[in-house]
Amino acid sequence: MTTRIDARFAELKKQGRSAFITFLMGGDPDPKTSLEIIKALPKAGADIIEIGMPFTDPMADGPAIQAAGLRALKAGMTLKKTLAMVREFRKADDTTPLVLMGYYNPIYIHGVDKFLADAKSAGIDGLIIVDLPPEEDSELCLPAMKAGLNFIRLATPTTDDKRLPAVLANTSGFVYYVSITGITGSASADSAAVGQAVARIKRHTKLPVCVGFGIRTPLAARAIAQNADGTVVGTALVDALRASLDGEGNATAGTVEAVAGVVSSLAQGVRGASQAAE
Amino acid sequence: MNSALPNSFRSGPDERGHFGIFGGRFVAETLMPLILDLEKAYAEAKADPAFQAEMDGYLKHYVGRPSPLYFAERLTEHLGGAKIYFKREELNHTGSHKVNNVLGQIVVARRMGKKRIIAETGAGQHGVATATLCARFGLECLVYMGAVDVERQQANVIRMEMLGAKVIPVQSGSRTLKDAMNEALRDWVTNVHNTFYCIGTVAGPHPYPMMVRDFQSVIGLETRAQMHELEGRLPDSLIACIGGGSNAMGLFHPFLDDPGVEIFGVEAAGHGLTQLHAASIAGGRPGVLHGNRTYLLMDDDGQIQDAHSISAGLDYPGIGPEHSWLHETGRVTYLSATDDEALAAFQLLSRLEGIIPALEPAHAIAKVMELAPKRPRDHLMVVNLSGRGDKDIPQVADILRGRKQ
Known part of the structure; x- marks a missing residue:
């Protein structure tokens, strides 16, 4: 089965460039503005879009993304509304891959089978669920594969060669390499170490390997993109969004533009990278 | 079930x-x-x-174990039913289990x-x-x-x-x-x-x-041996308060396969189960948080809700997963006590036994006050006195002073 994610990586490979993947919290700062932002992302240069599902207790996220989730929840965002937003987006864009990223509990409460059916029909292509390691594959990963959704796994600096095969076994779409041991938006990724790690993972899989956590600037994005099939930026976009809000945390006329502008410059950075020969 | x-x-x-x-x-x-x-x-x-x-x-030379199993004579007389024993975990070094x-x-x-x-x-x-x-x-x-x-x-x-x-x-x-x-x-x-x-x-x-649980099971293992020595038999019931539930699990676990032993866990009902509380089993449902699936307080979207309890140690919207299982299998009965009930128990125990309990085990004492009078005098009831109340004295004093005004 080919998903929009597989198709997008095949296309980028032909173009000889690395993917630029954006992360923003669904419903941040409010559901309506969030939809406008997401609609603007492909034109600004996003090749793949990750949409965060807000959760009260995001244990792998730093303060910026925690706050984004709380803004979204305060504005009334729910899992159902996130899926409704995806359906709206799909009316005008049937090719940009969409990945939902978040934590398991809202999905578990929605009901796994119902969630997979709803996500698939809304136009979701893949899932990244932070608190579901391979040890818990029977919960969501295996049913998601059966439902035709990619289950994108996180590999980290602590995932050694012995453990990698277990992590990669049921991964599809791409592998998300977490470039630091830490939470989102904390330390900066070291591009040399990341290059080695990506090469190590590539010895175990034919899947594209994308890198995220700790990448904030066009220059950093470019350095990472030299050696990776994709570069994920989240906190820097969330920070740009937050900086555009008014004193009460509400969207302003400049919010969509502010995010799109940062996406554009980061996308330029990624596109400027010369891909290492495979 | x-x-x-x-x-x-x-x-x-x-x-x-x-x-x-x-x-x-x-x-x-x-x-x-x-x-x-x-x-x-x-x-x-x-x-x-x-x-x-x-x-x-x-455990022996630094913590001061074994902790005593103490016959609470005046509380027993006051309640007029079951013979009540305290497992004195509040006497451990650092003041709790x-x-x-x-x-x-x-x-x-x-x-x-x-x-x-x-x-x-x-x-x-x-x-x-x-x-x-x-x-x-x-x-x-x-x-x-x-x-x-x-x-x-x-x-x-x-x-x-x-x-x-x-x-x-x-x-x-x-x-x-x-x-x-x-x-x-x-x-x-x-x-x-x-x-x-x-x-x-x-x-x-x-x-x-x-x-x-294994590390805390020393509580239940000692209780078994001490009760045997004091009364020559197993206790009839066990009671402990539950936030995450470690003092309760430690007391309960060695007795789980003794069907004659009734076991009660006491959650914090805060202002009451229809208001803000911290009783995950009474008011929650199974979900996933902090690495495990267990009963949690949450809304219909799976967002975790804030818990409330007068006791900071019970103020958590979840419970240990083994407790969730013991609830579903029916082996342990989970009750709850409100802030006010715990405060009343805190004061009663201080006056009757000369033991100022922490607000956490005061929740268990509150249910002892309810259950003991309904039990016969030869019923042996063990309550885990999991911590001492020194840390709570300023908070309780503030609350009581506020009520007098």
Whole structure:
């Protein structure tokens, strides 16, 4: 089965460039503005879009993304509304891959089978669920594969060669390499170490390997993109969004533009990278 | 609900850390290799007689075990029913049952070569126990504590700092125990190479619920032997308060396969079960948080709700996964006590027995006040007096003073 994610990586490979993947919290700062932002992302240069599902207790996220989730929840965002937003987006864009990223509990409460059916029909292509390691594959990963959704796994600096095969076994779409041991938006990724790690993972899989956590600037994005099939930026976009809000945390006329502008410059950075020969 | 009862209630968890559908290992990949290492290190320690000998030595000479099983004569007379015994965990060094578990984890951490210890704390009792053992073994200690709890448990904050620990007030979320645990997990993900996370209750990813239970089981094992000595038989009922549920699990576990022993856990009903409370079993449903599946307080979207209890140690929207399983199998009966009931019990026990209990076990005492009068005089009831009330005196004094005005 080919998903929009597989198709997008095949296309980028032909173009000889690395993917630029954006992360923003669904419903941040409010559901309506969030939809406008997401609609603007492909034109600004996003090749793949990750949409965060807000959760009260995001244990792998730093303060910026925690706050984004709380803004979204305060504005009334729910899992159902996130899926409704995806359906709206799909009316005008049937090719940009969409990945939902978040934590398991809202999905578990929605009901796994119902969630997979709803996500698939809304136009979701893949899932990244932070608190579901391979040890818990029977919960969501295996049913998601059966439902035709990619289950994108996180590999980290602590995932050694012995453990990698277990992590990669049921991964599809791409592998998300977490470039630091830490939470989102904390330390900066070291591009040399990341290059080695990506090469190590590539010895175990034919899947594209994308890198995220700790990448904030066009220059950093470019350095990472030299050696990776994709570069994920989240906190820097969330920070740009937050900086555009008014004193009460509400969207302003400049919010969509502010995010799109940062996406554009980061996308330029990624596109400027010369891909290492495979 | 009870159609497929297990042969034993004491054989869990399975090799994947499950108690029925509860438990598991719902953590970020970064932590998984370390959690597998810990599982292995703990299994090795458990099989090593030198580990148990080391533990026994510290439990006796440093913690002061065994803790007494004390006949609460005046409370028994006052209530006019069951014969009530207190398992005096409040007499342990550091003032609560928490030290039993911390000692075990610190000895395991030392075996693993970890030099930096982090912990979360609610009331501060786990934080104090962790700070104490880190001082004893010369380890770096960081304690995450919700900013609200830092405010209401000042005495324990000062105590931890005197012991050389760094207390980090957590400002995120509801700024209580749940958020302290989030922040500790974030620290652990960041410093996984040199850090050991000393979890304070029977929750978190496998193997923590099992390991903490094993370390706390000394409470129930001693109770069995002491009751045998005092009364020549098993007790008829056990009662303990439950936040995450480690003092309860420690008392209950050695008795789970004795069908004649009635077992009661007492959750914190806060302002009442229809208002703000911390009773996950009475008012929650199964979900996934902090590494395990268990009963949680949440809304229809799966967002975790803030708990409320007068007692910082019970102010958590979840419960250990083994308790969820014991609830579903019907082996343990889960009750709840409100803030007001706990306060009344706190005062009664202080006046009748000369023991100022912590607000946490005051919840268990509140249910003893309800259950004991309905039991015959030869009924032996054991309540776990899991901590002493020194830390709560300023808070309770404020509340009582406010009521008089």
